[in-house]
Every structure is written in C-alpha cells, then in structure tokens.
Amino acid sequence: MAPVRDELVSAAVVEQDGDGDVYAPDDDHAEQVTSPASEDDAPYVPEFALAPLAPFTPPTAVVPTEAEQQTVPGWTPEHRTDEAQTGALDTHGIPADTDEALTGSGEAWSEDLGSDRTSIDEHTEHTEHTEHTEQTEQTEHTEHLDHTEDAGDDDSVDGEDGHLAADDSPAAEASEPERTGSGSVPEAPAVDHESAVDQLTTPTAPVPVVTATPGEGLPTDETGAATSAPAGVPSLGLGTQTVAGPFGDLSEPEDAHQMPLQLDRMDARPDEPVDAVLALGANLGDAQGTLRRAVAELGTLTGVDVVEVGPLARTAAVGGPEQPDFLNTVVIVRTTLSPRELLLGCQSVEAGNGRVRDVRWGPRTLDIDIVVYGDVIGSAPDLELPHPRANERAFVLAPWAHLSPDAHLPGLGGGPVAALAATAHDREGIRWLALDWLHDAEVPTAAQVRRPATVAPALTAVQVVSVPQPETDQAVDQVPDGEDAGQTGYQPEAAATAGAVEPDPASADHEHATDGLAGTSDEGFGWPGGPPVIEHPELQDDDSPASPDRPV
Ligand SMILES: Nc1ncnc2c1ncn2[C@@H]1O[C@H](COP(=O)(O)OP(=O)(O)OP(=O)(O)O)[C@@H](O)[C@H]1O
Ligand SMILES: Nc1nc2c(c(=O)[nH]1)N=C(CO)CN2
Incomplete structure (x- = not known):
C-alpha cells in the first residue's frame, strides 16, 4: 500500500x-x-x-458493412469492438450469441459474464438506448459499478468504491426543489417505483453488478470471490464467474487483469420475509406531506409491505449546516427484497421526492435509511447494516422505541432501543412526537395532548401531540392548537389507561415550541420533571420544516 x-x-x-x-x-x-x-x-x-500491465493490443478497426452504416445512425468504426476478439457482434457491439442471455434470466446472464466484459458494458448502453426506460437510480447503479476506465470518468460515480451520488441523475436534477423561500416543493415527478424495483427482480433487468468484499457467510474461493449463492438467492447469479478487467478482454496473460465479479451478502434475498426498520427524515418543503407520501410509496415497492409506522417526531437537526428542524419517523417493513434491493427501492422513493445530495447532512426533502434489516450485520461500500449511526441518533431511536418499546438494535454499539434513545446526545432535540400524523386527524384540544399508554418509559419526557391532516402544501406547519381545536385522532382510552396527566396550561412554552432551533436544555426529550404538555405547540415559524426560506 x-x-x-x-x-x-x-x-x-x-x-x-x-x-x-x-x-x-x-x-x-x-x-x-x-x-x-x-x-x-x-x-x-x-x-x-x-501493477505490471499486459501488453496492450489495440483493437483493429472494423469497417461496417453497408447495411450497418445504413441502419445505425451516427455509427463510426470506433463504436465497435474487434469482431475477431469478441466473436459475432450485433450493431451495438454485443456478441450476438450473448444477447439472449443478457436479456434472459439473471443466471443466464451471469453465465456469460466470462465471455467479454466490454460486451457487458456495451450491453448496459444497449439497454439504456433501446429500452428508453426512465433513468432510475437502479439503472445508474448498474451502469456505474462497472470497473471500466469509463466508469472512473463519470462524475456520477460517488467515490472510489463506485457507489453513487444517485441524485446526480437527470431524474433527480429534474426534481430538484426550488429553494425560493416559498416553502413549497414542486410536485415530485411521478416515478414508477414498482418498475424501478422490478428492474431488479425481473429477468429482463440488467442485473446489478456489485463489487464488494465477499459477504459474510458466503463460501469463497481463493480469490475471495463468492462461489455459490447462499440459500434464498435464486437468481442473482452468484458464482465463480470472473470477468475481464478494466482493459477489456486481453488474452495475455490469462489472469493478470481478471477481476472477480462479486455479489455479496447484501444481494441475498431472504428465504422468508424479513422485517426491516427504515428511518425517514425530511426538513425541506412540505415535510409531513412528503413523509406521508413516502410511506405510501414504500408500500408500493414490489416485495415490500409496510407493517407499522412510528410517530412523527419533530427534531433539531444533528450535524451539517444550520438548517430547519426535521420531521422524523420510522417505518417497519416486511420485505422479500435483498438488503441492497431494499436500499435501491428506498433511494428510488427518495429521488421521486426531490432528494438531492449536495451537502453532507444538509437539508433534504426526504431521507430514507435502512436502520436494520432483520439481524443482518454487514458492511459493503454502499450499504452498512445496521445503519452505522443509528445507535446514537435519538431522532431515529425515539420514534422507533415508541413504536417497539422492546426493540433491540443489533451490532456494535447496539442495545435496547429505548435505553439508547434515553442516552443519545441529541435526545433533547426531540421536540415532540405525534401519533396520528399519517391519517386524517383533527386538531386536538389541549386536554388531549398528553402521554399515551404505549409510550416507552424512556420516552415519557417527550411531549406527544396531534398533527392535523394538511390541507395545503404548508400544512405541516399547521398547529395543533388547543384553543381552536376540535376533536383529535388521539385515543383518549389509551390515555386513560395510562393515567395521562392533565395538561397544565401554565407549563405551555410558546417561545420554545415555536423556535425550531431554540435552546434544548429544558425542553423536549429528557425534560426533567415529566412530560411537558404544551398547549400550543406552534409550528408556524421560520425554522419549521415547511419553511425552507431559512438560509441554509
Ligand atoms: N444502512 C444504510 N441505509 C441507507 N444508506 C446507507 C446505509 N449504509 C450505507 N449507506 C450509504 O450511505 C450513502 C449516503 O446516504 P445519505 O446521503 O442518505 O446519507 P445521509 O443520510 O446524509 O447521512 P447518514 O448516512 O449519516 O444518515 C448512500 O448512498 C448509501 O449507499
Ligand atoms: N434531526 C435530524 N438530524 C439529522 C437527520 C435527521 O433525519 N434528523 N439526518 C441526517 C442525515 O441522515 C443528519 N441529521
């Protein structure tokens, strides 16, 4: 090194x-x-x-047939690979005999990987140009993980390990929210999430080519390449095939530039559906509306069922530049997708909701992280499980513990989620939790804003509020206002069971409740002396998640 x-x-x-x-x-x-x-x-x-390079034999220019020149607009000889090296090629430089396999099952595709790496790259282009599919993140992922010279030149490849700044995609750019201060995000373009994931799972999709350290639990050969698929991985083509390195199919010497094509444990589909916890966050635009939509869209992903949705937490931003408060929640999904497929599905939903990655830990219209996927513990360049920072983030742990009081975070730094939430550094930045944010709900009276029965002991210091159904794009800021309120979606029976505390109007803290970035020492999570029952948890302020005109 x-x-x-x-x-x-x-x-x-x-x-x-x-x-x-x-x-x-x-x-x-x-x-x-x-x-x-x-x-x-x-x-x-x-x-x-x-590293010693094998002698390079430049490909011989091939003169197109007359028919080719007529049928392929813009065709020039350099578009082709030497036929003598790769066998019969179609007009896109794809070996004719592999075309069927490439568009057939993933397994068949993988069997042909040994034939010619260039042809695979060409095929990706072929897929792009001929299918005219929407430029999803999955497509990009598949394309840019190729370890070719070209891949390194592409700005959209995110770092040396080849994973993506997915939102560099044209689709994401097109949906970049206007930060004009109007507070609204333009309607996200319709993204066919189902087809995005279908591309991962149907035989005609380009198989995601992933290079990573061999996954735990996979048998490997002496090169470290996975040699067989684990149980439950029917069609992703894990195997011993190797493909030509970045310089194409050089014949001399045999192995010098052979790189193993590796799929790892993150590609393993489960035998049985697995529960995964997703953390959702948003602090630009109509954050609440976006989160609602995201939950719905996650449920439309093939192989993903939304099982439970946590309360909505308003949280002070952790890390990154000064920015508005976030709205955070967690969603428990049951999935038959592999971890990586689930990640790509989540990223597809993010992209469809205008997610742009420009500043690390910066404001965003939507963030979806996989907190845990069953009990999988593992690390690949593009995916770490459990999420490496989940154990220290009250904005993840608090809504999760509320939803699943007995949940346990596996892995290093893991432990009982409620206990982790209670000690997380950002716990005092949790402003409130709203239980009834997902469905229609009317504004609660002050008397109805109280601790519910289900709240985990470690979370009793968090004020629980009701958030009304938005009527406008700005509705995330609508105030659960005790004075003007009608009935609420909050369940009074639960409160009765819990012996809920009657609100004390004197304890209302209008100042802090309205200031998204106000001091945290005596409010929110960890409030000494019990849950602050706030009569007017005002959200209508410049720091609120739906007010992106704050300088960021
Ligand atoms: N468990 C995971 N869930 C989601 N993304 C992950 C995970 N592990 C690794 N990643 C990778 O992290 C990359 C960066 O993700 P993202 O831009 O959402 O980060 P972030 O949300 O700003 O920061 P953080 O990772 O600290 O939450 C993604 O492209 C993804 O490949
Ligand atoms: N409060 C809060 N802070 C954050 C969040 C978030 O979702 N909520 N997400 C981050 C990157 O994932 C960084 N900081």
Missing part, C-alpha cells in the same frame, strides 16, 4: 465521507480525509498504476 497521510482538505476540495460519498464543497465542514502523498511530495502514483 502506498504511504498515506491525513490532510485537512481545504474547503475548495470536494469532500468525501467514509462511505465514499462525495459532497460538494462546504466551507463549514471541511473534513479530515485521507489523501495519498509521499515524504517529498512527489506526484502520487496510485497503487494500481504500478
């Missing part, structure tokens, strides 16, 4: 996080990143560049 040293990269340098995600420069958040340098500051030579 070449010597490296840590350098504080200036704000002018693109930031890169531990996951390999690259973010636009952010003056406030220059990060420690590792960049290679030698003692004498000699130009850095990447390690791979030192």
Whole structure:
C-alpha cells in the first residue's frame, strides 16, 4: 500500500465521507480525509498504476458493412469492438450469441459474464438506448459499478468504491426543489417505483453488478470471490464467474487483469420475509406531506409491505449546516427484497421526492435509511447494516422505541432501543412526537395532548401531540392548537389507561415550541420533571420544516 497521510482538505476540495460519498464543497465542514502523498511530495502514483500491465493490443478497426452504416445512425468504426476478439457482434457491439442471455434470466446472464466484459458494458448502453426506460437510480447503479476506465470518468460515480451520488441523475436534477423561500416543493415527478424495483427482480433487468468484499457467510474461493449463492438467492447469479478487467478482454496473460465479479451478502434475498426498520427524515418543503407520501410509496415497492409506522417526531437537526428542524419517523417493513434491493427501492422513493445530495447532512426533502434489516450485520461500500449511526441518533431511536418499546438494535454499539434513545446526545432535540400524523386527524384540544399508554418509559419526557391532516402544501406547519381545536385522532382510552396527566396550561412554552432551533436544555426529550404538555405547540415559524426560506 502506498504511504498515506491525513490532510485537512481545504474547503475548495470536494469532500468525501467514509462511505465514499462525495459532497460538494462546504466551507463549514471541511473534513479530515485521507489523501495519498509521499515524504517529498512527489506526484502520487496510485497503487494500481504500478501493477505490471499486459501488453496492450489495440483493437483493429472494423469497417461496417453497408447495411450497418445504413441502419445505425451516427455509427463510426470506433463504436465497435474487434469482431475477431469478441466473436459475432450485433450493431451495438454485443456478441450476438450473448444477447439472449443478457436479456434472459439473471443466471443466464451471469453465465456469460466470462465471455467479454466490454460486451457487458456495451450491453448496459444497449439497454439504456433501446429500452428508453426512465433513468432510475437502479439503472445508474448498474451502469456505474462497472470497473471500466469509463466508469472512473463519470462524475456520477460517488467515490472510489463506485457507489453513487444517485441524485446526480437527470431524474433527480429534474426534481430538484426550488429553494425560493416559498416553502413549497414542486410536485415530485411521478416515478414508477414498482418498475424501478422490478428492474431488479425481473429477468429482463440488467442485473446489478456489485463489487464488494465477499459477504459474510458466503463460501469463497481463493480469490475471495463468492462461489455459490447462499440459500434464498435464486437468481442473482452468484458464482465463480470472473470477468475481464478494466482493459477489456486481453488474452495475455490469462489472469493478470481478471477481476472477480462479486455479489455479496447484501444481494441475498431472504428465504422468508424479513422485517426491516427504515428511518425517514425530511426538513425541506412540505415535510409531513412528503413523509406521508413516502410511506405510501414504500408500500408500493414490489416485495415490500409496510407493517407499522412510528410517530412523527419533530427534531433539531444533528450535524451539517444550520438548517430547519426535521420531521422524523420510522417505518417497519416486511420485505422479500435483498438488503441492497431494499436500499435501491428506498433511494428510488427518495429521488421521486426531490432528494438531492449536495451537502453532507444538509437539508433534504426526504431521507430514507435502512436502520436494520432483520439481524443482518454487514458492511459493503454502499450499504452498512445496521445503519452505522443509528445507535446514537435519538431522532431515529425515539420514534422507533415508541413504536417497539422492546426493540433491540443489533451490532456494535447496539442495545435496547429505548435505553439508547434515553442516552443519545441529541435526545433533547426531540421536540415532540405525534401519533396520528399519517391519517386524517383533527386538531386536538389541549386536554388531549398528553402521554399515551404505549409510550416507552424512556420516552415519557417527550411531549406527544396531534398533527392535523394538511390541507395545503404548508400544512405541516399547521398547529395543533388547543384553543381552536376540535376533536383529535388521539385515543383518549389509551390515555386513560395510562393515567395521562392533565395538561397544565401554565407549563405551555410558546417561545420554545415555536423556535425550531431554540435552546434544548429544558425542553423536549429528557425534560426533567415529566412530560411537558404544551398547549400550543406552534409550528408556524421560520425554522419549521415547511419553511425552507431559512438560509441554509
Ligand atoms: N444502512 C444504510 N441505509 C441507507 N444508506 C446507507 C446505509 N449504509 C450505507 N449507506 C450509504 O450511505 C450513502 C449516503 O446516504 P445519505 O446521503 O442518505 O446519507 P445521509 O443520510 O446524509 O447521512 P447518514 O448516512 O449519516 O444518515 C448512500 O448512498 C448509501 O449507499
Ligand atoms: N434531526 C435530524 N438530524 C439529522 C437527520 C435527521 O433525519 N434528523 N439526518 C441526517 C442525515 O441522515 C443528519 N441529521
């Protein structure tokens, strides 16, 4: 390994996080990143560049047949690979005999991987151009994980490990919210989430090509490549096939540039449906509306059933630039998708709701993280399970513990979720939890804003409010106002069972309740002396999630 040293990269340098995600420069958040340098500051030579290269035989230009020139607009000889090297090619440079396999089952596709890496790349292009499908994140994912020279040139590849700044996609750009201060996000373009996931699961889809360290539990050969699929992975083509390296199908020497095509445990579909916990957050635009829509859209993903939805929490932003409060919730889904398929499904929903990744931990219209997927513990360049920061985030743990008081977070730093929520650093940034946010609900009276029976002991300090059904785009800011309110979706029987505390109007804290970024020492989660029952948990303020005109 070449010597490296840590350098504080200036704000002018693109930031890169531990996951390999690259973010636009952010003056406030220059990060420690590792960049290679030698003692004498000699130009850095990447390690791979030192590897002995096989002699390169440039492909022989192939003159198109007359028919080809007529049928392929814009055709030029360099669009083709040497036929002599790759066998009979179709007009897209795809070996004719592999075309069927490529569009057939994933298994058949994988069997042909050994034939020609270039043909696979070409095929991706072929798929793109011929299917005219919407440019989903999945398509990008599949395309850019190719370890080809071209892949490295593509801005949309997010970091060295090849995972994506998915929202660089044209679809995401098109849906970039206008931050005009109007507070509303333009209608997200319709995204066919089902078809996005179908592309992952149907035989005609390009199989996601994933390189990662071999997944735990998979048998591997001496190169580290997975040699067989684990139980429950019927069609993703895990196997011993290797594909040509970044320089194409060089014949000499045999193995020098062969890279194993590896799928890992994150691609393993479960034998039985698995419960996964998703954390949702939003602080731009109509955050509540977006979260409602996201829950619905998650339920439309093939292989995903929404089982339970947590309360809505208003939370102070953690990390990143100064920004509005978030609305957060958790959703428990039952899925037959693999972890990576589920991630791609979530990212598809994010993209459809205008998610843009420009600033790390910056404001966003929608964020969906996989907190846990069953009891899977594992790490791949694009997916870590459980989510590596979930154990320290009250904005995830508090709504989760409320939904599942006995939940346990597996893995390093894990433990009982309610206990983790009670000690998380950001616990005091939890402003309130609303139980009835998902469905139609009328505004509660002050007397109805109280602790419910189901609240976990560690969460009793969180004020529970009712959030009304929005009538406008700005409705996330509508105030559960005790004075003007009618009935609520809140269940008084539950409160009675719990011996709910009668609200004390004197305890109302209008100031803090209306200031999304106000001091946290004596409010919210961890309030000493019991739950603050706030008569007017005003949300109508500039810091609120639906008020993106605040400078961010
Ligand atoms: N468990 C996970 N859930 C979602 N994304 C994950 C997970 N593990 C790794 N990732 C990767 O993290 C990348 C960055 O995700 P995202 O932009 O949503 O980060 P973030 O929400 O801003 O920050 P954080 O990861 O701290 O929540 C994604 O592209 C994804 O590949
Ligand atoms: N309150 C809050 N803070 C955050 C959130 C979030 O969802 N809520 N998401 C982040 C990145 O995932 C970073 N910080």
